[in-house]
Amino acid sequence: xxxxxxxTLMISLALVGCADSKxxxxxxxxxxxxxxxxxxxxxVEEDALAVITGNTSGNIQNGGVAAEYGxxxxxxxxxxxxxxxxxxxxxxxNNGDVLDSVENEEGLIASINVINNRVYYVKNEKIYKVDxxxxxxxxxxxxxxxxxxxxxxxxxxxxxYDSEYDSFNLYTMGINGENEKExxxxxKSFYIDQGxxxxxxxxxxxxxRLYIDNLENADEPLVKSHFNLESFQVNGDxxxxxxxxxxxxxxxxxxxxDIRNLTANLKENGASIDMPNIAGDTIYYTENQKMFAxxxxxxxxxxxPTSSVYAxxxxxxHLFYWGFGQGQYSLAVFTNVIDAxxxxxxxxxxxxxxxxxxxxxxxxxxLYDDLFYLEEPISIRELEEQESAIVGGEILFPQEHVVGATxxxxxxxxxxxxxxxxxLLTDPEGQYIDLFMEALSSSPLKGEPYGGYYDYEITVxxxxxxxxxxxxxxxxxxxxxxxxxxxxxxxxxxx
Numbered sequence: 001x002x003x004x005x006x007x008t009l010m011i012s013l014a015l016v017g018c019a020d021s022k023x024x025x026x027x028x029x030x031x032x033x034x035x036x037x038x039x040x041x042x043x044v045e046e047d048a049l050a051v052i053t054g055n056t057s058g059n060i061q062n063g064g065v066a067a068e069y070g071x072x073x074x075x076x077x078x079x080x081x082x083x084x085x086x087x088x089x090x091x092x093x094n095n096g097d098v099l100d101s102v103e104n105e106e107g108l109i110a111s112i113n114v115i116n117n118r119v120y121y122v123k124n125e126k127i128y129k130v131d132x133x134x135x136x137x138x139x140x141x142x143x144x145x146x147x148x149x150x151x152x153x154x155x156x157x158x159x160x161y162d163s164e165y166d167s168f169n170l171y172t173m174g175i176n177g178e179n180e181k182e183x184x185x186x187x188k189s190f191y192i193d194q195g196x197x198x199x200x201x202x203x204x205x206x207x208x209r210l211y212i213d214n215l216e217n218a219d220e221p222l223v224k225s226h227f228n229l230e231s232f233q234v235n236g237d238x239x240x241x242x243x244x245x246x247x248x249x250x251x252x253x254x255x256x257x258d259i260r261n262l263t264a265n266l267k268e269n270g271a272s273i274d275m276p277n278i279a280g281d282t283i284y285y286t287e288n289q290k291m292f293a294x295x296x297x298x299x300x301x302x303x304x305p306t307s308s309v310y311a312x313x314x315x316x317x318h319l320f321y322w323g324f325g326q327g328q329y330s331l332a333v334f335t336n337v338i339d340a341x342x343x344x345x346x347x348x349x350x351x352x353x354x355x356x357x358x359x360x361x362x363x364x365x366x367l368y369d370d371l372f373y374l375e376e377p378i379s380i381r382e383l384e385e386q387e388s389a390i391v392g393g394e395i396l397f398p399q400e401h402v403v404g405a406t407x408x409x410x411x412x413x414x415x416x417x418x419x420x421x422x423x424l425l426t427d428p429e430g431q432y433i434d435l436f437m438e439a440l441s442s443s444p445l446k447g448e449p450y451g452g453y454y455d456y457e458i459t460v461x462x463x464x465x466x467x468x469x470x471x472x473x474x475x476x477x478x479x480x481x482x483x484x485x486x487x488x489x490x491x492x493x494x495x
Contacts, residue, residue: 054113054120054151055313057191058233058277063311064122064148065331066320069114072132073316074099076109077331081121083132086316090335099134108329110311111158113151120151127156127177140177144169151175152192152215159190170199184211193234200229210239235278235296245272247285247298251449258381258449260395261388262298279314282341291319291334293341299391302344306334360398363390368403372460377469380410381454399423405481405488406458406466413443414451424490435490445472464488 055067066075073086075096084096102109102123111122120129125145130137140156147168149158154175159168162185170187173180186202195216200208210225210232232241239252245267250259263273267287276285284293289308294301304319310329312321319334334340367386371378383403384395397411397420398404405424412421413436421436422428445452452472459467464481477495481488 051115052153053192054115055111055315056277056279057150057193058279059313059315060111060113060148060150061189061191061231061233062275062277062313063322064111064113064150064313065311065322066313066315066318067112067114067119068316069132071316072114073318073320074112074114074119075313075315075320075331076112076121078108078110078322078329081109081112081119081123081130083119083134086318089316089318089333097134099130100128100137105328111146111149112313113149115151120149120156122146122149122158127158142171142173142177143180144171148190150192152197155215157190157192157197159187167202170201183213188230189232191232191234194236196234198232198234200232231276233276233278238296240276240278240283242273242276247273247276247283249296249298253449258454259385260298261385262294264389266292266294266298266301275309275312277312277314279337282337284312284314284319291321293337293344297395300344302340302347304334304337304340307332360396360400360404361390364396364398365401368398368401371403371458372463375459377457377459377467379454380407380456380458383407383458384454399487402464402466402481402483402488403458403460405490406468406479409479409490410443410456410458410468411450411453413439414445414453414456416440416444416451424488426484426489435492439493442473443475445470448472464491465494 051069055064059067066073068086071086072083073089074081074083076082079102080098081100082096083099099119100109100123107124109121109123113120117132118129119132120127125147127140127142127146127149128137129140142158144160147159147161149156155172156175157170157172159170162169165186167186168188169182170184170190171180172183184199184201188200188202188208190197190199192215195214197213197215199211201211203209207228208230210227210229212223212225214220229241232239234252237252238249240247240249246261247263248259248261267273271287274286276283281296282293283296284291284304286292286309289310291304291306291309291312292301293304306319306321307323309321310324312319314337317336317338319337321332322329323332364387367390387396395411396404397408399408408420408424411417418432422432425431425435443451445455448455452470455470455472457469461467461478464483465478467478469476477493479493480491482491
């Protein structure tokens with residue numbers, strides 16, 4: 001029995017797990033035919049009617065076990081599809097309406113989407129839709145079994161497991177099952193963000209390549225990226241992906257030169273980051289099946305108290321997750337993840353205030369000191385990569401070292417960041433135009449990540465001077481600083 005359940009989860013969710021868990025299965029009263037459901041009683045907020053995606057792609061990648069719609073949450077305890085007001089989730093006893101359930105012990109309900117006042121979901125590898133009150137249930141026919149599924153406007157996008165090649169294929173079809181088309185074969189994952197469909201597809205039976213298709217403009221050509229990615233997520237202009245057990249971030253339009261390892265200094269030795277999910281300003285992830293969270297730069301992180309996690313979703317301000325124990329999956333809920341986020345941020349703020357700021361890690365200052373003795377150029381790209389192993393994904397500009405001040409100078413010029421540049425001046429208002437106007441007009445490189453910031457090479461030539469070179473535009477100049485009260489301020493350029 002246990003083997004059969006796990007095999008079903010692999011096909012339906014592409015998640016694997018078979019350890020024991022102490023999760024307590026949620027008890028929800030079965031729906032009485034003559035009763036009035038909470039979904040009928042609850043007023044759906046107007047903004048819910050304007051949603052264009054039935055769930056977040058991050059939730060779907062991790063099982064899609066819950067989705068929010070207005071002030072309602074629709075979730076699965078693996079066997080039942082349940083609806084409940086989100087402000088009643090804190091009391092999980094007898095507070096939801098069962099909209100559907102599986103007919104056999106090994107079936108699962110997952111990939112929940114709610115859009116246009118209907119709930120779409122995968123049950124036993126088939127797609128169904130049902131009204132918010134549980135009425136009008138229909139199967140949406142497909143030619144293949146369904147693993148993961150997301151609804152975007154009037155389209156359904158889903159993956160199907162191909163046992164012959166041990167991979168997944170990607171399909172699209174209309175909201176009622178019409179015009180089913182195979183879009184890609186041999187994919188690893190897919191994601192929707194800002195009207196674009198992303199997927200990683202195997203090329204020549206080796207590497208995976210990232211493909212991008214505009215769902216809003218069929219005439220726009222398909223984009224094939226050079227990035228070799230398997231598991232990834234998209235957030236605006238940034239691409240987050242897993243590689244060698246860590247979570248990385250880089251610009252989606254760049255050449256990979258701005259890569260940051262967000263988790264190098266967060267995890268235990270030998271551990272691997274898994275199941276990332278971007279929700280607002282937070283990235284949730286698991287390490288050894290325990291749940292953690294961090295901000296989008298990896299500079300702040302905290303634990304989310306859970307038992308072992310095999311599938312999960314963030315919905316209605318709560319974390320819904322499946323554990324596994326006694327031969328079956330069970331639902332547990334960590335309520336009010338926003339409170340946990342605020343508590344973590346408060347702790348960081350209080351610690352910073354108590355120490356008058358975090359200060360610069362001594363390991364980072366040692367790295368900068370080593371550059372002086374190296375007496376050889378190092379690219380900002382390589383330097384940032386070494387820094388990320390110390391401070392995570394956050395880009396720091398510690399002004400108490402000439403290297404940190406140089407980084408601030410180059411980042412400020414490349415990105416025309418006036419506020420950052422003024423921190424390097426003893427008289428910000430009086431000196432800004434005279435010292436930086438000419439450099440600001442020539443430093444940014446169009447089309448390059450962060451204006452070409454990562455293309456600079458620097459050589460520390462003295463305690464207060466750094467030679468700067470950039471091959472792409474032939475820039476060759478020395479920046480001179482002066483130290484005042486333990487901080488370095490920009491003085492002048494020397495050709």
